[in-house]
Amino acid sequence: MHFFDRLHDRIVAADSVVSVGLDPDPDRLPEAVQDADLPRWQFNRRIIDATHEHAACYKPNAAFYEDPDGWRALRETIAYAHGKDVPVLLDAKRGDIGNTARQYATILDEDHGPAADAITVNPFLGRDSLEPFLQHEDKGVFVLGRTSNPGGADLQDLELASGEKLYERVVHLADRWNDNGNVGLVVGATAPEELEEIRELVPDIPFLVPGVGAQGGDAEAAVEYGLADGVGLVNSSRGIIFAGEDSEARRASDSRATGPGDAAGRGSPEQFFEAAGQSAKRLKAQLNQYR
Numbered sequence: 001m002h003f004f005d006r007l008h009d010r011i012v013a014a015d016s017v018v019s020v021g022l023d024p025d026p027d028r029l030p031e032a033v034q035d036a037d038l039p040r041w042q043f044n045r046r047i048i049d050a051t052h053e054h055a056a057c058y059k060p061n062a063a064f065y066e067d068p069d070g071w072r073a074l075r076e077t078i079a080y081a082h083g084k085d086v087p088v089l090l091d092a093k094r095g096d097i098g099n100t101a102r103q104y105a106t107i108l109d110e111d112h113g114p115a116a117d118a119i120t121v122n123p124f125l126g127r128d129s130l131e132p133f134l135q136h137e138d139k140g141v142f143v144l145g146r147t148s149n150p151g152g153a154d155l156q157d158l159e160l161a162s163g164e165k166l167y168e169r170v171v172h173l174a175d176r177w178n179d180n181g182n183v184g185l186v187v188g189a190t191a192p193e194e195l196e197e198i199r200e201l202v203p204d205i206p207f208l209v210p211g212v213g214a215q216g217g218d219a220e221a222a223v224e225y226g227l228a229d230g231v232g233l234v235n236s237s238r239g240i241i242f243a244g245e246d247s248e249a250r251r252a253s254d255s256r257a258t259g260p261g262d263a264a265g266r267g268s269p270e271q272f273f274e275a276a277g278q279s280a281k282r283l284k285a286q287l288n289q290y291r
């Protein structure tokens with residue numbers, strides 16, 4: 001099944017366009033998982049348990065998994081998300097010369113275990129660098145268009161001799177690279193004007209819109225311009241997965257005052273993950289106002 005059909009079905013089933021970013025920063029994992037075998041996997045498992053009802057997709061960022069235990073944690077996470085019927089978009093921002101790109105793209109093959117359903121790619125090296133990903137017809141390939149970070153403007157806003165901005169050229173190219181109907185674009189919620197403009201340029205391409213939550217992006221614009229025929233994703237990572245940090249801090253201060261696990265269960269480790277579930281639910285409701 002093609003990724004965007006799969007995503008469409010999930011968006012309908014969950015009534016949600018929320019992408020939950022799984023960026024398990026080792027320095028921020030709660031005590032409850034720190035001593036586990038594969039803490040990142042145990043963290044993600046509990047985050048998925050708490051959030052899957054509200055998730056259209058999970059988006060693990062490869063940066064948080066690039067070590068031997070990390071890759072194991074990532075594979076377990078992908079399998080577990082699939083078990084909850086939620087697709088997985090691997091945020092790897094790949095892009096390299098042909099033979100290297102072919103090797104990178106093998107991460108989408110199922111031969112070595114559960115694989116992601118979609119990936120993010122960096123278009124800076126041009127079409128041949130993305131071809132091995134695009135050839136995976138049933139996988140989504142999200143091309144970085146206009147990113148959410150402050151430095152996104154440094155190159156992406158440069159005006160070319162043709163009068164186009166660089167990100168506009170990327171958007172046009174992404175449209176041309178879409179022979180298999182599997183191309184999406186990444187456009188940050190922190191750039192609402194560009195979001196609107198890019199939607200006009202490519203009415204039919206679904207966007208992944210990161211940057212709401214911790215980066216303070218525009219949730220209304222993310223939904224209004226991010227969806228094509230109802231299909232698209234609005235991602236929050238830290239704003240969901242670390243929403244429970246307040247309860248973790250409270251638990252630490254409670255246990256100093258009263259000993260662990262007070263009668264009301266106030267500040268229990270479960271509250272950390274419940275807070276993630278509540279945060280995903282709130283974001284879903286907020287975004288659904290604009291759909």
Ligand SMILES: O=C(O)c1cc(=O)[nH]c(=O)n1[C@@H]1O[C@H](COP(=O)(O)O)[C@@H](O)[C@H]1O
Binds near residue numbers: 021061093148210237
């Ligand atoms: O490709 C991405 O997902 C991405 C593109 C972009 O322009 N900005 C951006 O923040 N991201 C990713 O989206 C996630 C945002 O995380 P939070 O800021 O914690 O919600 C991180 O994994 C980023 O790497």
